[in-house]
Amino acid sequence: MAARKQLKLGAFMRPVSIHTGAWRWPGAWVDANFNWPRLKRLALKLEEGCFDAFFMADHLAVLNMSRDALRHSHTVTSFEPFTLLSALAAVTERIGLVATGSTSFDAPFHVARRFASLDHISNGRAGWNIVTTSNPDAALNFGLEEHLDHDERYRRAREFFDVVTGLWDSFADDAFPRDAGTGTYLDPDRMRALDHRGEFYKVRGPLNIARPVQGWPVIVQAGASEAGRQLAAETAEVIFAAPGNLEDGQSFFRDVKARTAAAGRNPEHLKILPGAFVVVGGTVEAAREKRARLDALVPQANAMASLSIMLGTDAGRFDPDAPLPDDIPETNDSKSGRERAIALGRRENLTVRELANRLGGYGGLSFVGTPETIADGMEEWLETEASDGFNVMFPYLPEGLDDFVDKVVPELQRRGIFRRAYEGTTLRDHLGLPRPANRFFR
Amino acid sequence: MAARKQLKLGAFMRPVSIHTGAWRWPGAWVDANFNWPRLKRLALKLEEGCFDAFFMADHLAVLNMSRDALRHSHTVTSFEPFTLLSALAAVTERIGLVATGSTSFDAPFHVARRFASLDHISNGRAGWNIVTTSNPDAALNFGLEEHLDHDERYRRAREFFDVVTGLWDSFADDAFPRDAGTGTYLDPDRMRALDHRGEFYKVRGPLNIARPVQGWPVIVQAGASEAGRQLAAETAEVIFAAPGNLEDGQSFFRDVKARTAAAGRNPEHLKILPGAFVVVGGTVEAAREKRARLDALVPQANAMASLSIMLGTDAGRFDPDAPLPDDIPETNDSKSGRERAIALGRRENLTVRELANRLGGYGGLSFVGTPETIADGMEEWLETEASDGFNVMFPYLPEGLDDFVDKVVPELQRRGIFRRAYEGTTLRDHLGLPRPANRFFR
Structure with a gap:
């Protein structure tokens, strides 16, 4: 071999x-x-x-x-x-x-x-x-x-x-x-x-x-x-x-x-x-749950600030316990960041708060399992x-x-x-x- | 006490x-x-x-x-x-x-x-x-x-x-x-x-x-x-x-x-x-002898160069196996260096070669004994x-x-x-x- x-x-x-x-x-x-x-x-x-x-x-x-x-x-x-x-x-x-x-x-x-x-x-x-x-x-x-x-x-x-x-x-x-x-x-x-x-x-x-x-x-x-x-x-x-x-x-x-x-x-x-x-x-679910617990430790101000920067708009005006709305306006600031944030929220079906925590913790490539x-x-x-x-x-x-x-x-x-x-x-x-x-x- | x-x-x-x-x-x-x-x-x-x-x-x-x-x-x-x-x-x-x-x-x-x-x-x-x-x-x-x-x-x-x-x-x-x-x-x-x-x-x-x-x-x-x-x-x-x-x-x-x-x-x-x-x-003599052996390991070119710089004159023209002559000319370059070198040579009764080796090795304060x-x-x-x-x-x-x-x-x-x-x-x-x-x- x-x-x-x-x-x-x-x-x-x-x-x-x-x-x-x-x-x-x-x-x-x-x-x-x-x-x-x-x-x-x-x-x-x-x-x-x-x-x-x-x-x-x-x-x-x-x-x-x-x-x-x-x-x-x-x-x-x-x-x-x-x-x-x-x-x-x-x-x-x-x-x-x-x-x-x-x-x-x-x-x-x-x-x-x-x-x-x-x-x-x-x-x-x-x-x-x-x-x-x-x-x-x-x-x-x-x-x-x-x-x-x-x-x-x-x-x-x-x-x-x-x-x-x-x-x-x-x-x-x-x-x-x-x-x-x-x-x-x-x-x-x-x-x-x-x-x-x-x-x-x-x-x-x-x-x-x-x-x-x-x-x-x-x-x-x-x-x-x-x-x-x-x-x-x-x-x-x-x-x-x-x-x-x-x-x-x-x-x-x-x-x-x-x-x-x-x-x-x-x-x-x-x-x-x-x-x-x-x-x-020990299981994929347990790993995901660990990560969610960790992300929840990100201070809310930091998390929402991270999400707002990526979206190019104030995320504080959205319902934190609902998914991101569909009609987020485009801006000149941060097109790729905005798209990545929206795609991540949809893919994992995250609420605004969860998405903010994720991005405020670590938003890049991850292996969780x-x-x-x-x-x-x-x-x-x-x-x-x-x-x-x-x-x-x-x-x-x-x-x-x-x-x-x-x-x-x-x-x-x-x-x-x-x-x-x-x-x-x-x-x-x-x-x-x-x-x-x-x-x-x- | x-x-x-x-x-x-x-x-x-x-x-x-x-x-x-x-x-x-x-x-x-x-x-x-x-x-x-x-x-x-x-x-x-x-x-x-x-x-x-x-x-x-x-x-x-x-x-x-x-x-x-x-x-x-x-x-x-x-x-x-x-x-x-x-x-x-x-x-x-x-x-x-x-x-x-x-x-x-x-x-x-x-x-x-x-x-x-x-x-x-x-x-x-x-x-x-x-x-x-x-x-x-x-x-x-x-x-x-x-x-x-x-x-x-x-x-x-x-x-x-x-x-x-x-x-x-x-x-x-x-x-x-x-x-x-x-x-x-x-x-x-x-x-x-x-x-x-x-x-x-x-x-x-x-x-x-x-x-x-x-x-x-x-x-x-x-x-x-x-x-x-x-x-x-x-x-x-x-x-x-x-x-x-x-x-x-x-x-x-x-x-x-x-x-x-x-x-x-x-x-x-x-x-x-x-x-x-x-x-x-082990004795003062033995320590002095050690130092002389060490100074003798200083390459001659370096040693003579060090002495020449301190004297402000080419030391190569003096007899290496005799003491420094009395009539070393004064220069503008390095008055204090010249005086220190001459004083050291007289105090310890060193030949030109020994003095050059000493200064080329380490010329400052020493305790040997x-x-x-x-x-x-x-x-x-x-x-x-x-x-x-x-x-x-x-x-x-x-x-x-x-x-x-x-x-x-x-x-x-x-x-x-x-x-x-x-x-x-x-x-x-x-x-x-x-x-x-x-x-x-x-």
């Missing part, structure tokens, strides 16, 4: 959970934002489940929310990802560690250096999630009143990527003979100053750190726009995608893999991992070329994460579509990605 | 050692720049020795050296301090963790956030070494051709300090009620946006991280200039000083403690810790108000560090001038520093 195609699994984490109501779940670790032992415990459990990577979400600001939304939010403050992932590198042995690095609000030299250092400390487990940071609240924390426009952000991101990867190539792998007899620690012929002078950046180099263990840390991206897809096809090795259903997933997968081939790259070297919110129950039905769904995405795996989001912590590792992972392993043990030591090993050649040295 | 005044001890570390010849010492860990288990081992040993802090030296560039000096240098590349200290936070329990944060080449928001995060992960053990980064090679890595002048660097540093500490005060200690019943995770009345608009920085805030465990991480500085001393007196809690002898130490101590009092602060809340290079032997004579020296500095302790530099690793912990520390403990166990849990506890009040909240 031929080896089966393998799922790749990242864990997309915020310390308390992605779901806005999760901290109110009975037994949830409400203090995890600043409780290091809890984060250590979660990472070790994911490593026990052979996850490819621990992916730390991030923002560069306290987001501009209403006072009421702010009051209910557990995502406002937490560990900075780099310090957290470096600490996790010290207590884990195999799991990949992916952090966000902004191309708008940080210097390429700092970003290159820190990811290289994380890669050395973790012995080859770092990944860089390149984000262009569209958030205007972040701009205000860095002395900028106006945020860059979309096109300029992407041109800047592309140049930033070239500078960072160029800095990673500052030293050949054999640059350090460390020969005590002759006194030669470093061979200057195997070191190169980048001397970059581009549209946005002037950076001399060399980087003051040896080439990363993986050559380059794994390159991750999330952009879904035209410019985002193209940048990913040219540079990314993992895409954090956000399709809402299987058909959208297949269409995105086809498009990006084709762009990757057109860019002269092997499409196998770009892994597409949609975010997936997973709720595990038994370990078997969840594995069925993931297998279908894998087999029908809708994804190479998933960035799993857990409904509440630690219980939702433990459920996945203890119940879903063994089912995926039983089917032969997920590893039972790590085959290699680096994140590139886990993902089946090649080590990039050094542009300056063979 | 009254309790005796206590020494404070930091370890000033580069992974392979401060001394430029150290990597050639038999048994030295030449690969420590990128060998995480070795760094972990060193930090655990320092913690066994009850050191106040592990202090990671840093540069933001491969320094501009001759190819020949570069070839012999083990300090060109190593772990980035933040990733290293975060990893060390995960495997140690008490020792303080001090990193450098540049006020010239980083954003206050990033610096505030990372130090706050390190303080949370380490449960109150972070310290921020404020450096203004005078190195022009670093400027070229951040898109700047010209480096800022000295005065502007210090004005910028002062404003940077105000912004960072203001961001640390973004949240009251009781800002997070996390009440699942009412749904109140965060009390918006206990959060404050800084809204800083100054000469150099515009930063809105709030910081997206709770107030550090220590209120603020411990503030460390090293400037010895007029502007540096004044900034330290106003803001620092630890000074990394560099006096060459006891008299200079006493004079610096008096000056800075007086400035601190004049700034309205308690001089006890500013600890003065000179850097001290320590070589331990038995555990008893080293403890005598340190006690004298403490008792005569020349210092509050030391930032110890080890001649080679791990042996030089182990010697200090296993032999000198017990002697200091026996005399009652150094702790036998940590009294508290935070770096402020170790140093006897108060937790700063929050400027916005009581």
Whole structure:
């Protein structure tokens, strides 16, 4: 029997959970934002489940929310990802560690250096999630009143990527003979100053750190726009995608893999991992009921605000205990959001309140069911070329994460579509990605 | 008997050692720049020795050296301090963790956030070494051709300090009620946006991280200039000083403690810790001989270059095996360096080669002797108000560090001038520093 195609699994984490109501779940670790032992415990459990990577979400600001939304939010403050992932590198042995690095609000030299250092400390487990940071609240924390426009952000991101990867190539792998007899620690012929002078950046180099263990840390991206897809096809090795259903997933997968081939790259070297919110129950009904209970913990103000934004109209004027009316006016604001919200309400026959809770909690792709039905769904995405795996989001912590590792992972392993043990030591090993050649040295 | 005044001890570390010849010492860990288990081992040993802090030296560039000096240098590349200290936070329990944060080449928001995060992960053990980064090679890595002048660097540093500490005060200690019943995770009345608009920085805030465990991480500085001393007196809690002898130490101590009092602060809340290079032997002679052997490992080109720079004249034209001649011409370049070099050569009756090796290895304050004579020296500095302790530099690793912990520390403990166990849990506890009040909240 031929080896089966393998799922790749990242864990997309915020310390308390992605779901806005999760901290109110009975037994949830409400203090995890600043409780290091809890984060250590979660990472070790994911490593026990052979996850490819621990992916730390991030923002560069306290987001501009209403006072009421702010009051209910557990995502406002937490560990900075780099310090957290470096600490996790010290207590884990195999799991990949992916952090966000902004191309708008940080210097390429700092970003290159820190990811290289994380890669050395973790012995080859770092990944860089390149984000262009569209958030205007972040701009205000860095002395900028106006945020860059979309096109300029992407041109800047592309140049930033070239500078960072160029800095990673500052030293050949054999640059350090460390020969005590002759006194030669470093061979200057195997070191190169980048001397970059581009549209946005002037950076001399060399980087003051040896080439990363993986050559380059794994390159991750999330952009879904035209410019985002193209940048990913040219540079990314993992895409954090956000399709809402299987058909959208297949269409995105086809498009990006084709762009990757057109860019002269092997499409196998770009892994597409949609975010997936997973709720595990003993029966499908029990799982759905769990999710409804969780969604009901989303504060009403937040939930209705989310629904109103998606519909482009004040949802407060509808009967909360009836389905959405048929005659919701079209607006210019948010056509796709409006359509998605209406379709979701119809498909699952939700009342306005239920729909608001759902969207206020987590509105994207989800698998809600038994370990078997969840594995069925993931297998279908894998087999029908809708994804190479998933960035799993857990409904509440630690219980939702433990459920996945203890119940879903063994089912995926039983089917032969997920590893039972790590085959290699680096994140590139886990993902089946090649080590990039050094542009300056063979 | 009254309790005796206590020494404070930091370890000033580069992974392979401060001394430029150290990597050639038999048994030295030449690969420590990128060998995480070795760094972990060193930090655990320092913690066994009850050191106040592990202090990671840093540069933001491969320094501009001759190819020949570069070839012999083990300090060109190593772990980035933040990733290293975060990893060390995960495997140690008490020792303080001090990193450098540049006020010239980083954003206050990033610096505030990372130090706050390190303080949370380490449960109150972070310290921020404020450096203004005078190195022009670093400027070229951040898109700047010209480096800022000295005065502007210090004005910028002062404003940077105000912004960072203001961001640390973004949240009251009781800002997070996390009440699942009412749904109140965060009390918006206990959060404050800084809204800083100054000469150099515009930063809105709030910081997206709770107030550090220590209120603020411990503030460390090293400037010895007029502007540096004044900034330290106003803001620092630890000074990394560099006096060459006891008299200079006493004079610096008096000056800075007086400035601190004049700034309205308690001089006890500013600890003065000179850097001290320590070589331990079974006899004083054996220790001196060890040091001479170590200095002889400094490559000749580097050693002669160091001496030439200090003298302001080419030292290669002197007889290497004779003492310095009497008639070395004065120059405009480096008057104080010239005088120090000449005085050192005369005091210890060194040949030109020996003097060059000494200066090329480590030219600053040193204690070379038995555990008893080293403890005598340190006690004298403490008792005569020349210092509050030391930032110890080890001649080679791990042996030089182990010697200090296993032999000198017990002697200091026996005399009652150094702790036998940590009294508290935070770096402020170790140093006897108060937790700063929050400027916005009581």
